[in-house]
Amino acid sequence: MAEAFHCGARITDLFVTVPARTRHHDLVAAIAAAGIPVQVVSGEVMDDLAQTVTPQGLLAVCGFVDVPLAEVAQRAMTAPRDKPALIALLANVRDPGNAGTVLRTADAAGAHAVVFADASVDPYNGKCVRASAGSLFHLPVVAGARLDDVVVTLREAGLRIVAADGRAGRSLDDPGVQARLAGPTAWMFGNEAWGLPPELVALADEPVAVPIYGRAESLNLAAAAAVCLYASARVQRVRE
Amino acid sequence: MAEAFHCGARITDLFVTVPARTRHHDLVAAIAAAGIPVQVVSGEVMDDLAQTVTPQGLLAVCGFVDVPLAEVAQRAMTAPRDKPALIALLANVRDPGNAGTVLRTADAAGAHAVVFADASVDPYNGKCVRASAGSLFHLPVVAGARLDDVVVTLREAGLRIVAADGRAGRSLDDPGVQARLAGPTAWMFGNEAWGLPPELVALADEPVAVPIYGRAESLNLAAAAAVCLYASARVQRVRE
Numbered sequence: 001m002a003e004a005f006h007c008g009a010r011i012t013d014l015f016v017t018v019p020a021r022t023r024h025h026d027l028v029a030a031i032a033a034a035g036i037p038v039q040v041v042s043g044e045v046m047d048d049l050a051q052t053v054t055p056q057g058l059l060a061v062c063g064f065v066d067v068p069l070a071e072v073a074q075r076a077m078t079a080p081r082d083k084p085a086l087i088a089l090l091a092n093v094r095d096p097g098n099a100g101t102v103l104r105t106a107d108a109a110g111a112h113a114v115v116f117a118d119a120s121v122d123p124y125n126g127k128c129v130r131a132s133a134g135s136l137f138h139l140p141v142v143a144g145a146r147l148d149d150v151v152v153t154l155r156e157a158g159l160r161i162v163a164a165d166g167r168a169g170r171s172l173d174d175p176g177v178q179a180r181l182a183g184p185t186a187w188m189f190g191n192e193a194w195g196l197p198p199e200l201v202a203l204a205d206e207p208v209a210v211p212i213y214g215r216a217e218s219l220n221l222a223a224a225a226a227v228c229l230y231a232s233a234r235v236q237r238v239r240e
Numbered sequence: 241m242a243e244a245f246h247c248g249a250r251i252t253d254l255f256v257t258v259p260a261r262t263r264h265h266d267l268v269a270a271i272a273a274a275g276i277p278v279q280v281v282s283g284e285v286m287d288d289l290a291q292t293v294t295p296q297g298l299l300a301v302c303g304f305v306d307v308p309l310a311e312v313a314q315r316a317m318t319a320p321r322d323k324p325a326l327i328a329l330l331a332n333v334r335d336p337g338n339a340g341t342v343l344r345t346a347d348a349a350g351a352h353a354v355v356f357a358d359a360s361v362d363p364y365n366g367k368c369v370r371a372s373a374g375s376l377f378h379l380p381v382v383a384g385a386r387l388d389d390v391v392v393t394l395r396e397a398g399l400r401i402v403a404a405d406g407r408a409g410r411s412l413d414d415p416g417v418q419a420r421l422a423g424p425t426a427w428m429f430g431n432e433a434w435g436l437p438p439e440l441v442a443l444a445d446e447p448v449a450v451p452i453y454g455r456a457e458s459l460n461l462a463a464a465a466a467v468c469l470y471a472s473a474r475v476q477r478v479r480e
Contacts, residue, residue: 105463110453131460138455173474213350213473215378219466220371223345226463227470233453234413 004137005031010063014038017046020057028058051126065136066123066143069150072113073157075140076184079112085159085184086111086232088225090120091147091200092191099123100131101222102189107135109229114139115186117147151188151203159184161204164228165196166218168207172231177208182235187228192221244377245271250303254278257286260297268298291366305376306363306383309390312353313397315380316424319352325399325424326351326472328465330360331387331440332431339363340371341462342429347375349469354379355426357387391428391443399424401444404468405436406458408447412471417448422475427468432461 005011005027014031016038021028032038046055076085088106093099099121106114116123123129123143129136142150151161162185170177188204190196195218201207210219210227219227245251245267254271256278261268272278286295316325328346333339339361346354356363363369363383369376382390391401402425410417428444430436435458441447450459450467459467 101460101463104456104460107454108450108452108456108459108463133456133458133460135454135456173477210348210470211473212348213477214347214375216344216348216373216375218373219348220341220344220373220462222460222463223341223348223466226459226466230450230467233451237413237453 004060004062004134011036011060012063013061015041015046015049015059015061017041017043017057024058031060052130064124065141067140069115069142069145069153072115072140072142073153075112076154076157076159079184084182084236085157085186086229086236087154087159087186088114088229089147089150089154089161089186089188090114090116091188091196092117092119093189093221094119094121095192095221096121096125096127097131098192098221099125100128100133102225103128103132103141104135105222105226106229107138109226109233111139111229113142115142115145115150117145117150147200148203154186155205157184159186160206161186161188162228163188163196163201163204163207164190164210164224165201165207166209166212166224167195168201168209170206170208171211172208172228173211177206178231178235180206181232182238185232187225187232189221189225189228244300244302244374251276251300252303253301255281255286255289255299257281257283257297264298271300292370304364304383305381307380309355309382309385309393312355312380312382313393315352316394316397316399319424324422324476325397325426326469326476327394327399327426328354328469329387329390329394329401329426329428330354330356331428331436332357332359333429333461334359334361335432335461336361336365336367337371338432338461339365340368340373342465343368343372343381344375345462345466346469347372347378349466349473351379351469353382355382355385355390357385357390387440388443394426395445397424399426400446401426401428402468403428403436403441403444403447404430404450404464405441405447406449406452406464407435408441408449410446411449411451412468413451417446418471418475420446421472422478425472427465427472429461429465429468
């Protein structure tokens, strides 16, 4: 809520319960002062509106915040050499909790954008927004993109497309992989149940596996994305 | 299921639907051949038993698999020098999905054990077991431990206790931190909502923060644990 307001999301209406208006007095006053209509509602109405079990008592209606792919490509091209572009690309990620967590992690890792491609969940899905913990309003998000368009456009913008693929022969810890990750990179992450099928891996410049040192068959999607995005963030900065 | 059976968990009963018996014929036959009673049940009974929306049609009743803290400490002390002990220590992690995901990630990162301490969720919670994706049966798990006992016991076993704390002054990428992570390490992770309070951080030898490069306030617990455990796995192996 405060994220959305302070990050310049276009809030069109605010609904608030009486206890929440007291608890978040300064925020509600600031939103009202910005000329946004504020409606006081009962706890029952809030329960209905918020679609969550324990609503916080504040609900803002916002305009969409996603941006065109071309804008993300343009920003990637003009990224400074000491902070190369880093983009997370979701290919058919259906689970909203996982997608929202990847969005939050990408933000934390300093990524420049997150692209929701092909059959990925809508970034405005309520569970995705909540799992993103405000990050939906922190970095550019592209919604409803076609994966093959995205790959072509980002490659033309100078990014290497790296597929996170548990079956890949090369590991994230491989020195060659680490060296290549220092440049502008888009990480492609696949569906939470079946990962990236071969035809999508083939779109990438290189498939890379997070190494499995124990007996787990694979990593949870959001955990794998955290390891990959932070590996990029680290080597992109070590080079500075 | 196959995990539990092949990893030597004590299965005491197996319930199976007719379609699942056909689909998993070899596994069901192997379990029956091991002298374990197999009961065929209807889909309705399975729905009731499985406590999940889309049960897989197979349900095993298993004995507990957790081990005493002393056994984990003993194994840590005898870990070879080229594969130092790595342990995940959950301090009041209440959310079963997060706890199960950390268990799966710890397994993947080659950790030697996961300890559920203080008010952490029961590792046998159904959601935790499912999120662990079989890893509950892959590595030693300690349940219901007291955090202060765990810290004393693991420290005596030669492990450094590192608290994952977003407020810590030192970052995971700090060269000193990286060098120290090459030794035997227990990572302490706090509650998914409020992290580790100061009195628990004080129990550790060192608090360390996953760096936040963007505008996110913090990382999701399971994502932070993935970054920390893989950082340890990497530097413990680079030294080899």
